[in-house]
Amino acid sequence: MKKIFLLIFCSVITFYSYAQKSESRKGKIGITFSTFGENDVIRSEPLMGEASYNSDQFYTFGIFYTYKLNNTFDFETGLEYAKHKIIIDPFDPPYDEAPSRGAQFFLVNIPITVRINFLRYCFVNGGLNLDFDPTVSSPIDSQNGIGALLGLGLKYDSKYGISALVNPYIKAHSLISFSPVENRQRVLESGFRFGIMYKLK
Numbered sequence: 001m002k003k004i005f006l007l008i009f010c011s012v013i014t015f016y017s018y019a020q021k022s023e024s025r026k027g028k029i030g031i032t033f034s035t036f037g038e039n040d041v042i043r044s045e046p047l048m049g050e051a052s053y054n055s056d057q058f059y060t061f062g063i064f065y066t067y068k069l070n071n072t073f074d075f076e077t078g079l080e081y082a083k084h085k086i087i088i089d090p091f092d093p094p095y096d097e098a099p100s101r102g103a104q105f106f107l108v109n110i111p112i113t114v115r116i117n118f119l120r121y122c123f124v125n126g127g128l129n130l131d132f133d134p135t136v137s138s139p140i141d142s143q144n145g146i147g148a149l150l151g152l153g154l155k156y157d158s159k160y161g162i163s164a165l166v167n168p169y170i171k172a173h174s175l176i177s178f179s180p181v182e183n184r185q186r187v188l189e190s191g192f193r194f195g196i197m198y199k200l201k
Contacts, residue, residue: 026068028163030197032080034060037191039084041140045183052089053140056102058189059083066115066197074115076125082107084187088139103139107173107187108132111149126150131173141185145174151193161199168192 041053064078085104113127129147151169173187 027200028066028197029200030064030066030163030195032060032062032064032078032193032195034058034062034080034082034169034191034193037189039086040188041086041185042188043183043185053185054087054089056085056087058085058191060109060191060193062109064111064195072117074117074123076111076113076115076127078111080107080109080111082109084189086139105133105135105138105140105143107143108134109147109173113149117155121154121156123153123155124151125153125167125169129171129173140187141181142177142179143174143187144179145177147171147173147175153193161201163197163199165195165197166192167195 035058037058038055039058040055060080060082062078062080064076064080067075069075083104083106085102087100088103089100109132110130111127112130113125115123115125117123126149129149131143131145131147133143149169149171151167153165153167153169155163155165157163169191171189173189174184175186177184177186
């Protein structure tokens, strides 16, 4: 797993370095913060007698890079670190008042997406999300795998090379799991991503 992560990370850095050296120099680099949403833990088929996992809160910090392919399409990638908090309600028959408890886990994500720009200030973004779960003794199944994301956003580009964006999104983690176990738990995340970018010169 560490080798896979290292290979992907090196690929992202290589692409970024190549784009930096290109004559067009159309790239932007930025930072993002995501929150204000839901982080539900779901299964394709519920298990009888399993505890309930309820959304609490999350936040994600990231660095990202966009490369302008043409007037309509941008390529986007980066590296994100997320902290998720959930509330676990134990299944404890015949009692109905088993105490709930809070739990947390962490995710490292590498988005590989395409952005479609329209109406000058608007865009749609979507693509794959490579998920890595570094949590020790996680309260849920490992999220190592390949997920997907889809979003709709607004952006503003200033004449000084600084841009800002707000990007409501939905993200499904580990749709294709690196683990062979069936009916695994998956995190379905939705929220708002805020970002500031700087145009490389």
